Amino acid sequence: MDNAELTEKLRSITERFSVVPTMGILANLSPPFDVSKPNQHDNKQEFFAEMKAVQMGKSNVDGLIELLAAGFREGLVSVEVGKRIAKFVDADARLESRNYTVESGYDLVRRNSSELSLTHCLVYQLMDLRRGLRMRYVELMDQEKEFWSSGSRPPNHYARTISLRLARYIANHTQKKPTIGTSPDGGHPSTDFGRALEEVFELLEIKANVGNAGRWAISQLTDEDVKQRVIALDALYGRGAIRPEERLASLIKKDLDG
Numbered sequence: 001m002d003n004a005e006l007t008e009k010l011r012s013i014t015e016r017f018s019v020v021p022t023m024g025i026l027a028n029l030s031p032p033f034d035v036s037k038p039n040q041h042d043n044k045q046e047f048f049a050e051m052k053a054v055q056m057g058k059s060n061v062d063g064l065i066e067l068l069a070a071g072f073r074e075g076l077v078s079v080e081v082g083k084r085i086a087k088f089v090d091a092d093a094r095l096e097s098r099n100y101t102v103e104s105g106y107d108l109v110r111r112n113s114s115e116l117s118l119t120h121c122l123v124y125q126l127m128d129l130r131r132g133l134r135m136r137y138v139e140l141m142d143q144e145k146e147f148w149s150s151g152s153r154p155p156n157h158y159a160r161t162i163s164l165r166l167a168r169y170i171a172n173h174t175q176k177k178p179t180i181g182t183s184p185d186g187g188h189p190s191t192d193f194g195r196a197l198e199e200v201f202e203l204l205e206i207k208a209n210v211g212n213a214g215r216w217a218i219s220q221l222t223d224e225d226v227k228q229r230v231i232a233l234d235a236l237y238g239r240g241a242i243r244p245e246e247r248l249a250s251l252i253k254k255d256l257d258g
Contacts, residue, residue, distance in 0.1 A: 001203070007031050009203055013196050017170045033169045035204060038139070038161045044148055051140045058133040061126050068123045086119040093118035142220070159201065159208030163217035166197055171226045180214040189214075 001009075007030060014032040041047035066075055070082025077085075097114035100107055113121035142164065146157055170178045170193055178193030189195045189210055198210045 006035075006203060010035065010200065013199050014166075014169060014173075016192065016196065018173050033165045035162060035165075035200075037158050038143060041143075041147075047140070047143070047148060051137070051144075054133055054137045054140065058130060058137065061130045061133065065123060065126050065130065068119050068126070071119075086117075089119055090117050156208045156213065159206050159213040160216055162200060162204060162206060163197055163213040164220055166200060167193065167214070167217040167221055168225050170196075171221055175226050177218060177221050177226060178214075180211060180218060182211055193218075 010031045010033075018032075041050070067077055067082070068086065069075065070077035070079060071086045072082075073079070093114040097111045100111045100114075102108050102111060139161075142161070146160070167178055179191050180194040180197075181190045182188065182194070183190040189198050194210060194214055197214050200206075201208065201210060201213075
């Protein structure tokens, strides 16, 4: 099975739980959640080096968001200073963008974001980046418990990792923790999550007990995993004429103030 076919099959499974429509063609080119095998580190030094790098990256992103968000909320930088900085940076980027040669999609995105508002667009992207760093840090903490807290590596770690990623995906999209159980006839999964996990295991050729992996994954979920995703869909659904600045201010408030 090639990657395109695998992605399509995985999306057909996760779409049963998704409350957010697919945003464009490019969103369909990658799996709905990470299905790669967990990164195996050769030693503790290598493992903790990555964990430190992720923490450093998140800290730097936090600082940039705090600066760019200053135009919308009072924080470490005043609103007045934040707006002045953003105005200057946006004007400079807009002027410079007219010298860009558009040879790829990346060039087009860069030019369009600069023409629109570099700082405005960057806040959205930085929030996406921070979410990715957060998810990687959570996964590294999971690996620390599994790999570096005892003398042996469990043989079903890939099964556990995939189960947890799917469970987090479902919890995040439905705002409910998934459940798992078995049918009295044949011992097959009796819940939507269990059946989905069984199908994912088959697609990825994972040989493990679905029930055990699923129950472990559910036990790892936290309240943070079931928080509603912050996505600006007002314009998509036509929920009133909300200005981009107001939408971004609302997004920043939800993301930064919890």
